[in-house]
Amino acid sequence: MEAQEYNYIRRELLNLVGVDLSAYRSQQVQRRLATFLLRSGHPNWPSFFRTVRDDPASIRKLKDYLTINVSAFFRDPEKYEHFKDTILPELLHDCATLNVWSAGCSYGQEPYSLAITLSEINGSSHPHHILATDFDQHALEHARSGGPYSAEEVANVPAVLLKRYFTSLPNGYQVKEDLQRQITFRQHNLLEDPIDDDLDLIVCRNVVIYFTAEIKSQLYRRFHDALRPGGVLFVGGTEIISEAADIALTPAGISFYPRRAD
Numbered sequence: 001m002e003a004q005e006y007n008y009i010r011r012e013l014l015n016l017v018g019v020d021l022s023a024y025r026s027q028q029v030q031r032r033l034a035t036f037l038l039r040s041g042h043p044n045w046p047s048f049f050r051t052v053r054d055d056p057a058s059i060r061k062l063k064d065y066l067t068i069n070v071s072a073f074f075r076d077p078e079k080y081e082h083f084k085d086t087i088l089p090e091l092l093h094d095c096a097t098l099n100v101w102s103a104g105c106s107y108g109q110e111p112y113s114l115a116i117t118l119s120e121i122n123g124s125s126h127p128h129h130i131l132a133t134d135f136d137q138h139a140l141e142h143a144r145s146g147g148p149y150s151a152e153e154v155a156n157v158p159a160v161l162l163k164r165y166f167t168s169l170p171n172g173y174q175v176k177e178d179l180q181r182q183i184t185f186r187q188h189n190l191l192e193d194p195i196d197d198d199l200d201l202i203v204c205r206n207v208v209i210y211f212t213a214e215i216k217s218q219l220y221r222r223f224h225d226a227l228r229p230g231g232v233l234f235v236g237g238t239e240i241i242s243e244a245a246d247i248a249l250t251p252a253g254i255s256f257y258p259r260r261a262d
């Protein structure tokens, strides 16, 4: 794609939906843009952007396609096992009530998986604070109302937990209200908005993989600063923080990075 054409698309997207593509890996974005245009049936980008005036849903489709909302309950189940058996007991040893942030929570599968894991460990005796954020308002609304989720999305949820925390509907599964109430959902742009501090656990999985190396690195530093010493960053199954040592994050098994005690 010509630089001029890419700049034009970036400007349009920034104006129309507030997404700044310059923070995202350009090769990957350009590949997805080309596929999107092909499937849309438009001969070129000016033709696509002209339709936005009459069909605002088309720009939302493009944004969804670029930011990729794919998620699942207990994504990478072995990581959640390690979290439950090793990481969580240590966190709870330091502090009975945890401050948890699911950053880039998509349709809610991730924060609900965390809430289920926490509830299974110590019930409601210590209500934890779980904040779940995403910049996608549409995904957040779905998350806030507890679904429904497809059979595919809940495939990793053990049958006993599915029965305990979900209501079965003709079109899928709905999270029960008790669990919904344990989570605060809020819109938040990781590239712009301030981050809370003194957090025990930050879960940011399969989100920063779309960002440039520089933005990724800045975010990891901000995550470090937002964790309390001993607090843990939980990243995606294929994500490795190469500069972890420089920013005082110590790998603890694949996918987990505790902040070094000061």
Ligand SMILES: C[S@@+](CC[C@H](N)C(=O)[O-])C[C@H]1O[C@@H](n2cnc3c(N)ncnc32)[C@H](O)[C@@H]1O
Binding pocket: 067, 068, 069, 070, 071, 072, 075, 103, 104, 105, 106, 107, 110, 133, 134, 135, 136, 139, 188, 189, 190, 191, 204, 205, 206, 207, 236
């Ligand atoms: C692939 S999903 C990951 C969902 C979940 N964390 C998981 O691992 O299953 C990526 C999510 O990141 C969100 N996202 C992308 N850029 C973002 C940004 N700048 N600020 C906040 N969320 C963002 C997208 O809207 C999407 O919901």
